[in-house]
Amino acid sequence: MNVPLSSQWIDASDEQAILEVLRSDHLSLGPRLPEFEEGLAHVAEVAHGVAVNSGTSALHLIVRSLGLKEGDEVVTTPFSFIASSNCLLFERVKPVFVDIRPDTYNIDPTRIAAAITKRTKAVLAVDAFGQPAELDAIESIARQHNLQLIEDSCESLGSEWKGRRCGGWGAAGAFAFYPNKQITTGEGGCVVTQSDDIAALCRSMRNQGRGETGEWLEHERLGYNYRISDISCALGTSQLRRLDNIIELRGEAAGRYNALLKDAPEVITQTILPDVTRMSWFVYVIRLADQFTRADRDWLIGWLADHGIQSRPYFTPIHLQPFYVRKFGYKPGDFPITEHVSARTIALPFFTMIRPEQQQEVVASLKDGLATRAREVAP
Template identity: 40%
Template sequence: MNEKLAINGGKPIRETLLSYGKQCIDDEDIQSVIDVLKSDFLTTGPTVKAFEKAVAEYVGTKYAVAVSNGTAALHIACLAAGISEGDEVLVSPLTFAASSNCILYCGAIPVFVDIDYKTYNIDVNKIEAKITEKTKAIIPVDFAGQSVDMDKIREIADKYNLIIIEDAAHALGSKYKDKKVGKLADMTEFSFHPVKPITSGEGGMIVTDDEKFYEKLNLFRTHGITRDRDLMYDNHGSWYYEQIELGYNYRITDIQCALGLSQIKKLDKFIERRRNIVNTYNAAFENLECITVPFEADYSNSGWHIYVIKLNLEKLTCSRKQIFEALRAENIGVNVHYVPVYFHPYYKKLGYKKGLCPVSEDVYNSIITLPLYPSMTENDVNDVIMAVEKVIRYYSR
C-alpha cells in the first residue's frame, strides 16, 4: 500500500515513458501517402476533394472544406459567419487557446461562459446571461469528445439569431443523441493533429449544410480568390481569376489528405478501442475515493479523445502538481487539459482576470489527463492503472 514512489527513489512502474496521446499509423496509411507522392498532384488535387467527401459523408453533411489545421478551420468559420471588429462571441474557457484566438483574429471579443461541473462543456444555463446586442455567435467546445447539449444551444441561438460554430476538434466520430457531431451546428470544425481521433499530420476541416457558408469557406481558404464566373466582376478569358475577399493561404496538401482518407476508414475501430480503454479505466478507478472519473451525459456518445480524471484534493495529502510529477516519475506521460484561456499572459493584457469562470478554475486546479490512444496495449493500460493506484494510495489521507 505504501510502495516507494519513483519520485522518491523507488522503481518506476514502466521503464520508458508512455505518451498521453499518439497517432496510429499502419502500412496502408503509409502506402496511401506514397501513392500520392507518385501521382501528378501534391496539393489542391483530387485527394483533397476525396477526403472532404469522405468526412462529409461520415458525419452526414452536404459540404466540407479541408484546411491546413484546426485553428485555420475555426478562423475561416468565423470569417464566413461575418464576425468582425466589435462583435462578441461566446466560448468556453476550458479549451485550447485556438477556440478563442479565432475570435480575436477577426477583431471580435471572446466572452467566456463557465462550464458545467460534470461534463466540462459550456454550461447552457449560463449562456443567456452573457448575451448582449453585440453577440454574434457561440463557439461551444466538445471537451474530450463529449458533445455539448446541442438542442439547448440551438434553442438559445435561434432565439437570439446567433450562429453556432462547434469546436469539435476532439469529437470526430462522437454522437449527440442519434446524430454524428457535425450535423447540428451551422458550422463544425474538426482537427487532424496526430493525437486527435484521426490524423493527417496537421490538418483541419469545416463541415456545413449551408451553401453560402460553404462558398465563403472556400474563398477564405485560398486568398479570397475565385474562378467562379458567377462570382467574378469581370471575365478576360478562361485563364482569368479574381480576388474578391481578403483570404488566406490555408490550403492542405494531397499528401496530408491521403493519410486522412486512409485514416477515416479506421475511425470507428479507433473509437471502439478508446471506449474499451475508458471502460477499463472506469472500472479500475471507481473504488478510489480520491478520484472522480469522467462523466458522460445521457445524450452523448463520446469518442473519448482524452481521459481526464478529477482529483478530490480534500482526500489527498498533496497538491495536483505533486500527483502529476509523481505519475511522470513512474513514466506515465500525464498531461493537463487545459489551462483556462484567460489565464494566459496575452489575455491578461487584454483585461481578462482570474475569477471570471469559477467552475472552470476549480476544475483546472484538480484535473489530470491520463494516456489514451487506440494502439495502447493491455500492458500499457495496466501500467497506467497500477501507477495511478500506487501514487493515489501513497498520498491518500
C-alpha cells in the same frame, strides 16, 4: 514500463496511400482533397467539407464566413484549447466566457442567456474531450436570440448527441487532425457545413481568396494559405476508413480505465450524459477529488513522469492565460467552476492502440502516487 501520453496509429494502408500520392502528379490541390472532404462531410452528415491545414484555421474561416467583426461578441467556454477563443480575436471579436458544468466539463447552457448582450452575434460550443455539448439546448437558445451557432468539434469526430453527429449542428463545425486526435493527417482540419455560401467562402479564403473559376492570379477577397496537401488528405482518407474501428477501440480503452479506477475514491471520471448516443473519445481526463490542490496535482504529474508515465494538466483556463489577463483583465475567481476543475485535472496516456497492460501500469502508478502524496502531506 514507459507509457507515452499519445501515439498515432499508422498502418500499412496509410503508408501505401501516402506513397501513391508521392508517385503522382499532384501533391497539393489534387484529387485527394475532394475525396477527403467528401468523407468528412459524410461523417458530419452535412453537404460540404472544406479541408484546411489545422482546426484553428477551420475555426477562423468559420468566423470570417459568418461576417463576425470588431465590436461583436461570441459566447463561449473558458475551458478549452485556446484556439476556440483565439479564432475570435483574429477578427477582433470579443469572446464572452460562460462557466462549465462540473461533471461534463462542457459549457453550461443554463448560463448562456445571461451572457447575451445587444452585441452578441453567436455562440461557440466546444465538445470537450469528445463529449458533445448539450447541442439541442444551445441551438434553441441561439435561435431564440437570433444568434449563429458555431461548433468546435475538433475533439469529437464521430460523436453524436441525441442521434445527430457532431459538426452538423448550427451554421458550421470544425474538425482537427493533430496526431493525438482520433484520426490524423499530421496537421490538418476541416470546416463542415450544410451551407453552400459558407462552404464557397471557406474554399476561397483557404486558397488566398481565389474565386471558384480557379484562375491562379485572380483574388476576389482577402484570403490565407490554409491549404492542406494531397499527402495529408490521402492519409486522412485512409484513416477515415477505420474510423468506426478507431472509435470502438478508444471506447474500450476508456472503459478499461473506468473499471480500473472505480475503486479509487480520490479520482473523479468525466460524466458522459445519457443523451450522448455515440462517444468518440479524444483524451481520457481524470479529476482529483476536492480535497486535493493544484500543488497536489502537479506533484502527481511529476510522480508519474518519474515512473515513466506521461501525463498533462488539461486544460489551463483560457481566461487565466497571460495574454488574456493582460488584454481583458481577467483574474482568479471569475469562472470558479472552470478554475476548480482545471486545478485538479490530469490527462492520462490514451491512444487507439494502448494496451491493457499499459493502462494497468498507469493506474497502478497513479494509485501509488496518491498514497505516497497522502502520507507526505498528512499532519
